Amino acid sequence: MLAEAAGFAILAAISPTALIVMAVFLGSASPRQTATAYVAGAFLMTVLMAVILLLLIRIAGVDQPRERDPRYGLRLALGVLALATAAFVTLRQRRRAEQPPAESDAKPGAGSGLMSRVVSHPSPRTAFVAGLILFAPGATFIAAVQVVASARSRTPVTVTGLVIVVVLSALAAWLPLVLYLAAPQATERRLGALNAWLRLRGRLLLVSALNVAGIALVLNGALGLAHVI
Numbered sequence: 169m170l171a172e173a174a175g176f177a178i179l180a181a182i183s184p185t186a187l188i189v190m191a192v193f194l195g196s197a198s199p200r201q202t203a204t205a206y207v208a209g210a211f212l213m214t215v216l217m218a219v220i221l222l223l224l225i226r227i228a229g230v231d232q233p234r235e236r237d238p239r240y241g242l243r244l245a246l247g248v249l250a251l252a253t254a255a256f257v258t259l260r261q262r263r264r265a266e267q268p269p270a271e272s273d274a275k276p277g278a279g280s281g282l283m284s285r286v287v288s289h290p291s292p293r294t295a296f297v298a299g300l301i302l303f304a305p306g307a308t309f310i311a312a313v314q315v316v317a318s319a320r321s322r323t324p325v326t327v328t329g330l331v332i333v334v335v336l337s338a339l340a341a342w343l344p345l346v347l348y349l350a351a352p353q354a355t356e357r358r359l360g361a362l363n364a365w366l367r368l369r370g371r372l373l374l375v376s377a378l379n380v381a382g383i384a385l386v387l388n389g390a391l392g393l394a395h396v397i
Contacts, residue, residue, distance in 0.1 A: 209299020244389025
């Protein structure tokens with residue numbers, strides 16, 4: 169159970185945008201305070217959503233052995249959602265690539281959505297908000313919590329599972345900060361190189377993670393439902 173939940177949590181942690189935003193905060197006037205606020209927002213969101221999702225699943229009874237059909241139906245739905253998200257990201261990227269440069273230049277706000285406005289003036293407050301927004305739950309995070317909730321293990325194991333899911337899901341926030349505190353200059357250089365690569369390959373990485381998670385969830389859900397039938 170823990171290994172499966174950890175796998176989905178790692179997939180949930182793949183967020184090029186979260187790393188790019190962290191690089192911006194670490195390059196701000198108050199890097200430690202700003203980045204720490206970002207990590208705090210990320211952990212607050214992941215902890216709250218992990219607990220809420222666990223309680224909802226338990227209250228709905230989806231974790232019960234007799235509710236095997238709804239449990240695997242949820243996993244199938246999450247898989248379809250992950251694949252649909254991957255398709256949406258791919259289609260959006262293609263449309264941006266086909267957009268004429270002149271048209272892009274004519275739109276001052278193009279590519280400057282809510283997150284761009286939040287990080288345009290880095291501060292602990294805006295960093296905290298960015299952490300909340302960027303670490304809102306996706307299909308892979310919900311799948312990780314669902315694995316823990318459906319296992320019906322003893323309380324210590326369940327708590328351990330949720331801690332693993334939260335820590336791994338927020339990896340893109342806390343790991344760069346830890347590395348920065350240990351070696352500021354080296355971390356800044358590495359993050360700069362990584363962000364340059366992410367700007368070119370980030371969406372491909374995200375789409376690949378969504379496809380892997382989607383296929384795994386669809387297969388798991390379909391096989392579980394087939395077994396029920």
